[in-house]
Amino acid sequence: MKLATTISAHTRRRYLYDVLFRVLIFSLCALAILPLFFIFGFIFSKGASALDLEFLISLPKSIGEPGGGVLNAITGSVLLVALASLMALPLGVASGTYLSEYRGSKLSQVLGQAVEVLNGVPSIVIGLVAYELVVRPMGGFSALSGGIALGLMMIPVIARSTEETLRMLPPSLKEASLALGASYSATLLRVILPAGLSGIITGVLVSLARVAGETAPLLFTAFGNPFVNWDLSKPVSSLPSLIFNYAVSPYEDWHRLAWGSACVLLLGILGLNMLSRWLSRKWRWY
Amino acid sequence: MSRALHIDDGFIWLLRILAITVIALVVAVAYVLVTGSAEAWHQFGFSFLLGREWDPIMDSYGALPFIVGSLLTAFLALLVSIPFSLSIALYLGEFFQRGRLSAIFTSLVELLAGIPSVIYGFWALFYLVPVVRWLEDRLGLPPLGVGILSAAWILAIMIIPFSASIAREVIRMVPVGLKEAAYALGATHFEVVRDVILPVGRSGIFAGIMLSLGRALGETMAVTMVIGNSNYMPTSLFDPANTIASLVANEFAEADSSLYMSGLVELGLILFLMTGIINLGGRVVIRRLSK
Amino acid sequence: MNKYVASMLIGLATASGVWAQGEILGAGATFPYPLYSKMFNEYYAKKNVKVNYQSIGSGGGIKQIMSETVDFGATDAFLDEEQLKSAKRPLIHIPIVLGAVTVTYNLEGVSSLRLTPTVLADIFLGKITKWNDARIAQLNTGVRLIDKSIVLVHRSDGSGTTSIFTDYLAKVSPEWKNKVGAGKSVKWPTGLGAKGNEGVAGLVKQMPGSISYVELAYTRQNKMPVATLQNKAGNWVQPSLQSTTAAAAIKIPDDTRVNLTNSDVKDGYPIAAFTWIVVYQDQNYSNRSQAKAESLAKLLWWMVHEGRAYSEALDYSNLPPDALAKAEINLKKLSFGNTKLLP
Secondary structure, eight states: OOOSOOOOHHHHHHHHHHHHHHHHHHHHHHHHHHHHHHHHHHHHHHHHTTOSHHHHHSOOOSTTOSOOOOHHHHHHHHHHHHHHHHHHHHHHHHHHHHHHHSTTSHHHHHHHHHHHHHHHSOHHHHHHHHIIIIIHHHTSOOHHHHHHHHHHHHHHHHHHHHHHHHHHSOHHHHHHHHHTTOOHHHIIIIIIHHHTHHHHHHHHHHHHHHHHTOOGGGTTTTOOOSSOOOOTTSOOOOHHHHHHHHHTSSOHHHHHHHHHHHHHHHHHHHHHHHHHHHHHHHTOOO | OHHHHHHHHHHHHHHHHHHHHHHHHHHHHHHHHHHHHHHHHHHHTTHHHHOOOEETTTTEEOOHHHHHHHHHHHHHHHHHHHHHHHHHHHIIIIIOSSSHHHHHHHHHHHHHHHSOHHHHHHHIIIIIHHHHHHHHHHTTSOOOOOSHHHHHHHHHHHHHHHHHHHHHHHHHHSOHHHHHHHHHTTOOHHHHIIIIIHHHHHHHHHHHHHHHHHHHHHOOHHHHHHSBOOOSOOOSTTSOBOOHHHHHHHHGGGOOSHHHHHHHHHHHHHHHHHHHHHHHHHHHHHHHHTO | OHHHHHHHHHHHHHHTTTTOEEEEEEEEOSTTHHHHHHHHHHHHHHHOEEEEEEEOOHHHHHHHHHTTOSSEEEESSOOOHHHHHHSSSOEEEEEEEEEEEEEEEOOTTOOOEEEOHHHHHHHHHTSOOBTTOHHHHHHSTTSOOOSOBOEEEEESSOOHHHHHHHHHHHHHOHHHHHHTOOSSSOOOSSOEEESHHHHHHHHHHHSTTEEEEEEHHHHHHTTOOBEEEEOTTSOEEOOSHHHHHHHTOSOOOTTOOOOOSSOOSTTOOTTEEEEEEEEESBOOOTTOOHHHHHHHHHHHHHHHTGGGGGTGGGTOEEOOHHHHHHHHHHHHTOEETTEESOO
16 A cells, blocks of 8 residues: 655745755754864975974074074973963853852952953954054064963963853762861862863863964064073064964965974864863763 | 861862952943043043044044944844744754754754964955955946945854854743644644744843844854955945944054043953843843743 | 083084174074175184074164164165164164166076166056066067067065165156155055065066066075166166176265265166165163174174175175275274274
């Protein structure tokens, strides 16, 4: 016996639309991530060939001379990101903790808004502000000003992830600790924060990945340096600013160094992302 | 016992101080922008916003070309990106909420979001700009390659993950009962999307779009590298231009008069306010939805 | 094991230059950057003093030295009286080398191009829009000029190179002088902007049909074609070490601020120019140490003496005797309070 052989034309059309729609959605999705493969493909194929020992441990040669490396940019990026984290970690974790613990209070509401505003500030404006607040008073460009600029950008991400992590912890944790007579600070420091550590660290790693690639805030703060520099009061180079300067130049060799730096940067960011994902899975306390 | 309380008090105060520091930092951002732009504001007033001539030689500044540049590239990017981000949102929020494929796809989209702006710009300079140049040549236009079109294109690629992730959450929040009812009545996927998900999730999706717009307006590096850096008002998509962000990036290090500096800071303030208001609007809508 | 770790750390530290003495920070012109980067690399190798030079354009160089955020500013557009007056304390200009602003272009199959001053000006005014325009063709019989739009590229940042180029155009074209004028940033009638000599060269290299003005070293290093220009004497001159040197054979004022464009010299290149380093005459400001001031003075002295060895390989012309003498006089004016820095 034939089942439902008479599907009306109307219904057939509806099914057709459905199929077309799903094909469309699928193609658009595929198209949307196509650039990802292009970008990664080009950067890794062109960049990998630039990655050799000289690239990693030597300084740039004078302009126009082939060879040289990007040690100044690699160490610069490390320094800037370390400075930024130093600043953003306490401020971000404290804010996130406060937001989760004192949810209704006036201060918490203002803080929440402030964090959201900070999150939306364009990176070039952060650079502008860091120039006025740090470079001008210091009388010069410095790694410190660059670190502060990046730190400002990290705070909201860390605060938000800390808040969300702590909020998701079962309240019984805190209650049990307090019931056993532990003080509030001990509860927070010894029970709550460690429980949420994986989420907090994830937030830190994510924010690190975000600022590691930032260039605009560093344009008039860290400025640049063809040498390796660990001195906080002096200008310092960074991988993103090197890529920016070298990419727009006509020098083939600089392009090669830029591809290599982009490769290193992407690997770093990828690594941070994977690390954060692995950590959040492994350290699930609850 | 009292020592523990003192530590507690101290600790809570430490938290409060750190929290207040963050608020103070945000206030400082606004303060710096407002005081820095005071000189330009006093000098030009509203004609700063409407003036078409950015003239460092005559020390006379009008920001309209850059405001237009910013809005034009951002809106164009938004328009181009919406179909893509909605598709991703529907795919992950409705059709494939679970499963291996979905997880992989989510990771890929997140990766897109993690690529630094300067790398996008680098890639666009070498691979998108030649395509636009070829297109312009075909159309008989001056084959610049760089310009608003290239900038909008790379911007579109960059903001897809943002509106996608928010839209996905919104779509997931559509009450399951509504969707199930529709499916039970024999609706196709397309019809459920068209008649249930989109209408119900409309405001949330719109909020996601707004947040994307805020992001697009603030983008600096990728745009600077492919927009052609011309300080004149763009009259077509193929014209070179400058956005507020790219102009500040270009000229800040050499602003030699205090009025010039102040003009650039005022531009920064305008950008801050634009993105701030748009982001606030988006957040308000989302908050209302999750209530 | 410990010895291994220790020697690795020492090696890393040496590579990172931790043992280097002091550091000098300069910023400014991209015009001499190929030479400066070579010079500063050599200076570090020979004297173990790091010089951090950021090529942000002459406009940036002037701004940063005025803001005292750098030890020296580099510019090819010397400060005028008004700017000098607005400085907090006296500045001196030290000429370092001479360079040439070439007109470079990207046109397939065309490796040599002749342009008269008026044709050049009209191209940049936007009056000549196609490469196969009759006025270009008649100067270049035998060259296959295709029907392509001319795309102009100019500097998006405040540039000494722009200043030199527009100064020349203003001298040879009254229309340019009226409509656009000369300066570090001008209102270009048309065209794209790019940052630094590097950015402009990069864009021209990528864009068929484009034309712009770029310092000679960049075009040489990147094998980009340059136009042959007709100088004031009517001769066709290619930008080169020789033609730059020829253009410099004039007497310059004591403060060394002079424009060499549209040179009268018979085989002088018409768009040659000095490039300067600008410093404060009295180095005792903003808590600077005497050691730092001495280090800076030594660097500048070295640049115009031993540093000369590196110029010609990069097609920069060294200071002729008169200019060198005046540079030395200006250098000797450098002081720290009451102590002269150079004997």
